[in-house]
Amino acid sequence: MDIGLLLLRLVLALILFTHASQKLAGWFGGNGLRRQGEIFASLGLRPGRGMVLAAGLSELLAGTLLLLGLLTPIGALLAAGTMMVAGITMQLNSGTFWNIAGGGEYPYVLAAAAAVLGFTGAGAYAVDAQISGELWSTLIQAPATWVGILILVAAGIAAVPFALLVRRAGVTG
Template identity: 35%
Template sequence: MTAYDFSLLLVRVVLGLTMAAHGYNKFFGKGGIGGTAGWFDSMGMKPGSFHARVAASTEMAAGLGLAVGLLTPIPAAGFVALMLVAAWTVHRHNGFFIVKEGWEYNLILAVAAVALAGTGAGRVSLDWALFRNSAVWDYVQGWGGLAVAVVLGLAGGIGQLAIFYRPPAKT
C-alpha cells in the first residue's frame, strides 16, 4: 500500500465514520428520533419526523458508503446535500466560524467529500475492487466523480430546502 492510498483510506474512514456517528446519534442518542424530529420541526423542516429519519438514514448510509469507498461520489453527494441543508437551516445566521456555531464545519465536511469523489477512493476501497476495469470507473473518480458529487449533492440539498423548509416566524 502506498502512502497515497493509505491517506485516502484514512480520510475516508474518519470522515465517513464521523458522519455515520451523527446519524446514529439522531436515531439513538439522547431524545432519540423523537427528539430529533421535534428539533427538525422547530427549525422549519416539516414534517420533522420525516426529515429526522431521512437525515439520520442519509448520514449513516453516506458515512458508511464513504468509509468503505463504495460508489464514492454518491455518498459524497449525500455529504453535500446534508451539509448544505444544515448550514442553511441551523448555522448560516451564526457566521462562518464553528466556535460561534457557524457553517465552517459544514463546508469542510462537504468539500472533503467532494475532493474524495474527485481523487477516487484509492486502491483500498470497494470502488477499486469492483469497478477499476469497468465502464463505471470514470464515474466513481476523476472529473466524472467530482461532477456527480457536486450536481447530485446540490440538487438534493436545494431541492429539499425548496420543497420542505419553512423557517419559523420571528417573534
C-alpha cells in the same frame, strides 16, 4: 495517496456514523429521534421526525459506502448533500457562518471533504478498486473531474429547498 484516501474515508465514515447515531438513537450526547424531530420541526423542517430519519439514514448509508469504499461517488454525494443541508440550516438558524456561534462552518468542511472523494475516487484500499469493468473504472475507481463537479453542484442544489423552508419558517438569526 491511497493511505491518505483511506484515512479520509475512515474519518468521514466515523463522523457520519456518530452524527446518525446522535440523531436516531441519542447516542454520543445526541437528542434522539423524538427530540431532534422537535428541533427540526421548530426550524421549519417538517415533518420533523421524518426529516431526522431521512438525514440520519443518509448519514448511515453515506458512512457505510465511504467506509467500504463502495460506490464511492454515491457515498460522497450523500455525505456532501446531507452536510450542505446541515450547514445551510445551521447558518440560517444562527445568522453566522462560524461554528463557534452555531453556524455551518463544520458541516461545510465535511461536505468539502466528501466532495474530494468524488474527484479522487476511494483509492486502492477500497471495494471499488477490486471491481473491474470499463464503466466502473471510469465512473467509480478513477472518476473524471465532472463527477466531482457534479457532486458539488448536486450538494448545493440539495440544500436550496431546506434553506427555503428555514427562511419561510422565519428562523434567521
